[in-house]
Amino acid sequence: MRNATLICILIFLALALAGCDPSEDTAAVDAGTPGVSDTEIVLGSSLTLSGHAGYLGTQTLQGARAYIRYVNERGGVHGRKIVVEVMDDSYDPPQCLANTQHFIVDKQVFALFCYVGTPTTIKALPLVEDARIPLIGMFTGANALRQPPSRYVINIRASYYQETMAAVRHMVKDLGLTRIAVFYQYDAYGFDGLIGTELALKQFGMEPVARGSYIRGTLDVQDGLDRIRKSKAEAVVMIGTYGACARFINLSVEEGYNPLFYTVSFVGAEELAWRVGRASPAHVFMSQVVPPPVESDDPADSAGNYVKLLKRYYPEDTPSFVGLEGFLNAEILVEGLRRAGRDLTREGFIQAIESIKDFKLGPGLTITYGPHDRQGLDAIHFTKLSDGRFLPFTDWAGFKKGMEAQR
Incomplete structure (x- = not known):
């Protein structure tokens, strides 16, 4: 009994000398789920x-x-x-x-x-x-x-694949477009949207007529715009951020090139609308993954x-x-x-x-x-830029008639 008591004392002293508190050790064992406390x-x-x-x-x-x-x-x-x-x-x-x-x-x-x-x-x-x-x-x-x-x-x-598939389907089946280009951010985000668009076009036996890109964090879109404009694309799928996409659209309009512009939801509707401006003649569509707020x-x-x-x-x-x-x-x-x-x-x-x-x-x-x-969620909702705001859009047949009237 005396030996057992001595062993316990020695263990306690060893823990104390090592700077360990038995109560702290027990607390660590009983800490439970990370990030979760009683309150x-x-x-x-x-x-x-x-x-x-x-x-x-x-x-x-x-x-x-x-x-x-x-x-x-x-x-x-x-x-x-x-x-x-x-x-x-x-x-x-x-x-x-x-x-x-x-x-x-x-x-x-x-x-x-x-x-x-x-x-x-x-x-x-x-x-x-x-x-x-x-x-x-x-x-x-x-x-x-x-x-x-x-x-x-x-x-x-x-997903972006779902967004681009829905957009390409409307462009091809509802609007009858055959020349579609892709403008994308040169990183994982842009590549994902590019691949999604290519897969969508492949289902209709098509591929992008041109691909233009820019470096993330810059507004250097001119080279990408030049490539796409030379292709005479009727529509441009845009996978970027609001600053670069707005600059691409505004420069395009300034240069007299006005195809249909389409962006995925990540671009940010309100910020893109503000940067493109209320008076822009551009036809800008954006897919959304949530309904209007x-x-x-x-x-x-x-x-x-x-x-x-x-x-x-x-x-x-x-x-x-x-x-x-x-x-x-x-x-x-x-x-x-x-x-x-x-x-x-x-x-x-x-x-x-x-x-x-x-x-x-x-x-x-x-x-x-x-x-x-x-x-x-899987639903995709479409919006169109009108008077400085992206509003819900479903009238693809009416838009097609308007396009034909302008030709």
Whole structure:
């Protein structure tokens, strides 16, 4: 008995000399899920808040925050408030990678949320897989985040492949266009849109009549414009950011070249409209992955709720398609947390997301996931620039008649 007591004393002294507190060691063992305490769930968000794509990040974040503030005011989820740690990556892939490492290793967040951009998000993907940490609600339609499906990557929006396929189908079948070019950002984002357009055209036995590109972070679009103008393309599919796309359109009009311009949703409707201008004669179309953000009396309409909550929490801000997408990201995040229950783990959260079936967010918005389905929405909505705003558009036959009348 005396020997046993002596051994215990020696062990305690050894721990003390090593600077170890037995209570701290026990606390480390019982620490539980990273980023989850009795009162908080901490998330990490790396997105562009400055630079040439800063509008996209700020709008995504404001939309998400509007819903999260609403939830937190009502006690959070199972008694826990949601906290979003935010870091600006300026749409720079290495910075996004560093931010992600900081979130996982230093901050030990529960999940990653609302990342913005293809080149940035893809750069962080290996860390996501290694850490087995959920990444939910990215503002990018990149195919690399969808195929092959990753257990930890949860997309809300439709893909660029779906956007470009729908656009090419309207151009070819409804408008009868045969000469379609592609203007793209020379990186993972632009390549993804280029490939999506090529695949879409291939289904009609066609290929781009020209390809023009520019370097991310610049407005050097003249070379790409020259290539495309010489091809006499009737339509230009644009995979870029709002600054470069607006400059391409404005220069094109100045030079007397006015094909149909089409951009994917990532470009940002409100910012592109402002930069092109109200008086522009250009025919500019944009696909959207969410419906228009307009007021509604339907309490189950997410678009209407976004407008109301944005006005409540950020009255100086203006509703946008990008902001609504961030709002929907937050809604699905919260629904997953609710279904996961109070005993929250990362794997439990993933399973909870997989259980979401036919979850309605309003007219035309239904979310479904599964073990091999990591994308919630599939619908594509089209808009057309008119008097300085992108408005919902469906009258392809009428537009075709107008085009023919101008020839």
